[in-house]
Amino acid sequence: MTYKFSKHVPQSDVDAVGDILKVAGDPKVTSFAGGLPAPELFPVEEVKAAANRVLTGNGRAALQYGSSQGVPGLRQVILNRLEIEGIKTDSDHVMVATGSQQSIDLTGKIFIDEGTTVIVEDPTYLTAIDVFRSYGAHFVGVDMDEDGMKMDALEEALKNNPDTRLIYTVPTFQNPTGRTMTLERRKKLVELAGKYDVLVLEDNPYGAIRWSGNNLPSLKSLDKNNHVIYMGTLSKIFSPGLRLGWVVADPKLIKKYTMMKQSADLHTDSLAQYIAAEYFAENDIEDHVTAITALYHKREQIMVDAVDKYFPAGVTHSNPEGGMFLWVMVPGVADSQKLFDAALKRNVAIVPGDPFFGNESIPGTFRMNYSNTPEDKIEDGVKRLAEAIEEVMSK
Ligand code: PMP
Numbered sequence: 001m002t003y004k005f006s007k008h009v010p011q012s013d014v015d016a017v018g019d020i021l022k023v024a025g026d027p028k029v030t031s032f033a034g035g036l037p038a039p040e041l042f043p044v045e046e047v048k049a050a051a052n053r054v055l056t057g058n059g060r061a062a063l064q065y066g067s068s069q070g071v072p073g074l075r076q077v078i079l080n081r082l083e084i085e086g087i088k089t090d091s092d093h094v095m096v097a098t099g100s101q102q103s104i105d106l107t108g109k110i111f112i113d114e115g116t117t118v119i120v121e122d123p124t125y126l127t128a129i130d131v132f133r134s135y136g137a138h139f140v141g142v143d144m145d146e147d148g149m150k151m152d153a154l155e156e157a158l159k160n161n162p163d164t165r166l167i168y169t170v171p172t173f174q175n176p177t178g179r180t181m182t183l184e185r186r187k188k189l190v191e192l193a194g195k196y197d198v199l200v201l202e203d204n205p206y207g208a209i210r211w212s213g214n215n216l217p218s219l220k221s222l223d224k225n226n227h228v229i230y231m232g233t234l235s236k237i238f239s240p241g242l243r244l245g246w247v248v249a250d251p252k253l254i255k256k257y258t259m260m261k262q263s264a265d266l267h268t269d270s271l272a273q274y275i276a277a278e279y280f281a282e283n284d285i286e287d288h289v290t291a292i293t294a295l296y297h298k299r300e301q302i303m304v305d306a307v308d309k310y311f312p313a314g315v316t317h318s319n320p321e322g323g324m325f326l327w328v329m330v331p332g333v334a335d336s337q338k339l340f341d342a343a344l345k346r347n348v349a350i351v352p353g354d355p356f357f358g359n360e361s362i363p364g365t366f367r368m369n370y371s372n373t374p375e376d377k378i379e380d381g382v383k384r385l386a387e388a389i390e391e392v393m394s395k
Helices: 015-022 044-064 072-086 099-111 126-134 151-160 182-195 251-265 270-282 285-308 335-344 375-393
Strands: 093-098 117-122 138-145 164-170 201-202 228-233 247-248 325-329 365-369
Touching: 044 201, 072 093, 072 126, 072 228, 072 247, 072 270, 072 365, 099 126, 099 201, 099 228, 099 251, 117 126, 126 138, 126 201, 151 182, 164 182, 182 201, 182 325, 201 251, 285 325, 285 375, 335 365, 335 375
Parallel strands: 117 138, 117 164, 164 201, 201 228
Antiparallel strands: 093 247, 228 247, 325 365
């Protein structure tokens, strides 16, 4: 059979990141490659109790088809979380999604045609690139520094690409860099979105996991004219397996999201929504987020201390104040894959930087994750990674 694929399907069968994660799953390998939360903190007993209460008291509704916009109890939980993040809104502005990954996908479906310009941070979340590319996006990457996306570069990009329909950003503890956009730049970004009449897709999966610095307002909370679509998720503060996320936007737009979601999956898993709502009613999520933050901070400190101690001179890294990732830049290395190969020879896995860029990548970059590696494995892994970097730098 000769398959005749649609143009949404990638031409190549190479799944570089999938292959990396496969080798990183080998128990011999110390993996800094994935982006998984620490499973030892999942509140298994509390979720078991919540599931029991749901199935005992509300089992028939929880096992039935539900509303495409989401279960009311969970939407209330989401509104409470949004209020903590400075976004005061009502349930007409919120749709529950199957993880924020679905929110990204629906955004692509709603706004991107073949050739539509999408501005992204360079680098950015690689699966968002995959999604937008599948809808035919033309990417314009905007440079970053430690303070997030550079606003002069963004304005230049907007001037040069007047047909831009979307700016995708992860302003807080970005994946892959761990960097956070400053308040000044946040204000400027919202101002530019207004000036050039462009939508911003604000993706905030990591914002609650902060151990230093001050909380910063979301772009959505600074936006007065519906230029920002906001996305959140329970994946990093509760459980990624439940696949629960949300979109916050103008009700007119929420209607479009809801219609597109209907054609994708009718609605998000009802049982998962009921269980999460029940868990939030009976447990203090802030205590749980505090525990996650403390553990990731500890792991990050061990990783950064080891990186500073063992990595060769000239290698630089980001300094995250929260989240799950560290971004490393190795001078004089043209091919990031060589860093991956040399590391893997020493049973350490990282993700080379290339797939995180919409267009041209910055050579010699890679991402390290600390949330998923036990404390006693980090220093030794970093030491072996340092030897790999030295080998590649010396060639
Ligand atoms: N956005 C970003 C920036 C992410 O890092 C991730 C997960 N790694 C997602 C979205 C998707 O998360 P989920 O679908 O689990 O909510």
